[in-house]
Amino acid sequence: MIISRSPLRISLGGGGTDLPSYYRDHEGFLVAAAIDKYVYLTLHETFVEDIIIKYSQMERVPTADEIEHPIIREALRMLEIRETNLELTSMADIPAGTGLGSSGSFTTALLKTLHAYRKNLVHPEELAEQACHIELDLLKDPIGKQDQYIAAYGGLTCFTFCSNGKVLADPLKVSTETLFDLEDNLLLFFTGYSRSASSILKEQDDESKKKSDDMLQNLHFVKDLGFRSRDALEKGDLYEFGSLMNVHWDFKKQRSGSMSNGRIDEWYALALRNGAVGGKLIGAGGGGFLMFYAEDKVRLRRAVTAAGLKEVRFRFDFEGTKIVVAS
Template identity: 70%
Template structure:
């Protein structure tokens, strides 16, 4: 039995500049943090010659080519797993489509399990690149590289996405006191809306590829906000980070009409009037989680609970993708 896990993530600055349609021309930069909410993969041999795959559906197939789940199929092919008598299952702390990078966390946890099954070592950078290759090159998803890299590395990292496809990962230089204060004052609330990140990101991707001036300028500005957030963290000025988040959210909404809706806007405004200093919708947009930096945690929690929004409490994860157990 092999059990692996990969963390979900929250974006702390520069989100959206990790798509190839942008960084191939302009270089991307963002800050991302892994959190202690995970996608798990279990893998073990069976006696019967059959491949059993369990996720939201259950598949019973005789060989890899018959597998319907695209990520699982391509991962097994990429790592050349020869066995045809095993069972593979996944589960997650948070549902898919909620803006926390669950799809890429799934891919990283899956690849980590398969490397363990094959008895091969894989570094965090290699794991991230394999996940990117499956999702972006083989399956042609219009997504970026943030989710794969933060899930494989863990921690709070600054990522630079180079024009030649290289990714530079650097740990955020943040003091322990600032880190603990950030954990204590960042709050996540589920909006109740789930959506496909690919559908939301496609508009951004298409506009970037066509050199749409408004989209490129928007992403330039968001990247600059990412650098400003880095300075705020390094200096311990979390109120400035909260203010930057608010500016980021206003800018992010301009990318697409699908980025927000009336109810999300109402909740955001209500939060800003009741204890929040800044916030944004996590992920590609359109649903998922609202994240706020709160000055008054209790007041904000009471207000959001009254609106029916469920809070998910979290801490940061510093392990990244890992093997939980083998037996």
């Protein structure tokens, strides 16, 4: 029995600049944080000849090539796993399609599990790059590399996406006091909406490939916000960080008409009237989780939960994708 877990994530600045359509020409930068909400994968050998896979659906197939789940199929091919007496099960603390990077977390957890099955040691950089290769290169999803890298590394991490495809990872240099204050004053609320990140990001991807000046100027500015967010956090100026989140959200909404809706805008305005310095919708947009940095978290929590949103409390994860059990 092998059990792995991979953390979900929140973006702290610069999100959207990790797509190849942007960073290949302009280099991307963002700050992300892994949180203690996880995707779990279990793998064990069975006494039947078929491969059994359990996720939101169930598959039982004689060979890996017949698996419908594209990420699982390609991961088994990548590691050349041809055994068929296997059962693979996935579960998660948070539903997919809610902006916390679950697809990247799933892929890194899956690959970590399969490497453990093969008794391979794998560095976080290699794990993340393999996950990106499956999702971006093989499956052609119009997504970025943030989710796979922060899931693999964990922590609060700054990523530079180089034009040659290399990704540089550096820990965010924050004091212990700033770290605890940030953790205490960031609040996550579920909007009740789920959405496909790929469909929303495709619009950004297409505009970037067409060299749309509006899109590129937007992303240039958001990248600069990523640097400014890093600097504010490293200086311990959390009020400035919260204010930059507000600016980031305004520019993020300009990238797509699908980024927000009337209800989300109402909840956002409610939060700003009740103790939030700033906030944004996590992930590609269109639904999922609203995150706020709060000066008065008690007042904010009371107002937003009274409006019907469910809070998910979290702490940061500093372990990244890991094997929990191997027996």
